[in-house]
Amino acid sequence: LTEARREAIFNKELNLAELYTRLVVTGKERLNGREAYVLQEMFGSLSAEKLYFDTETGLLLRRNDIYYEDYREVDGVMLPFLIREEASNGFNFIFRVTEVKHNVAIDDATFTESPSCFTRGN
Structure with missing residues (x-):
């Protein structure tokens, strides 16, 4: 249940300290040619999540199966422009970001509900 709650948070990477209160450093590993600290969330005898942080930059390189x-x-913030998920079910997802803009005005009409394709007209 805790993991499901975390997955539902849009900006979880900005709140790691609050979300992961039982992290333990378990060692170092090489990841895509970079040395990374491996941190593991501990729940009693169970371990729920592993996070990998670049030892030089401190940037998050991996969280479970997400790279x-x-x-x-x-705007002064380091953001990943490529996010890969290697799911255990064999499906892999790649998210490529082409542009990031902060604090851009968005017309309210963008969020108005459009007619559903399942709604019958009268």
């Missing part, structure tokens, strides 16, 4: 790559600075 964060191609970090770029946007």
Whole structure:
């Protein structure tokens, strides 16, 4: 249940300290040519999540089966422009970000509900 709650949080990477209160450093590993600290969330005898942080930059490189790559600075914040998920069911997902803009005005009409394709007209 705790993991499901974490997955539902949109900006969880910005709140790691609050979300992961039982992290333990379990060692170092090489990940995509980078040395990374491995941190593991501990729940009694169970371990729920592993996080991998670059030893030089401190950037999150991996969280379980999700890899964060191609970090770029946007308005003073380092953001991954490539996110890969290697799911255990054999499906792999790749998210490529082409542009990030902060605090851009968005017309309210963008969020108005459009007619559903399942709604019958009268």
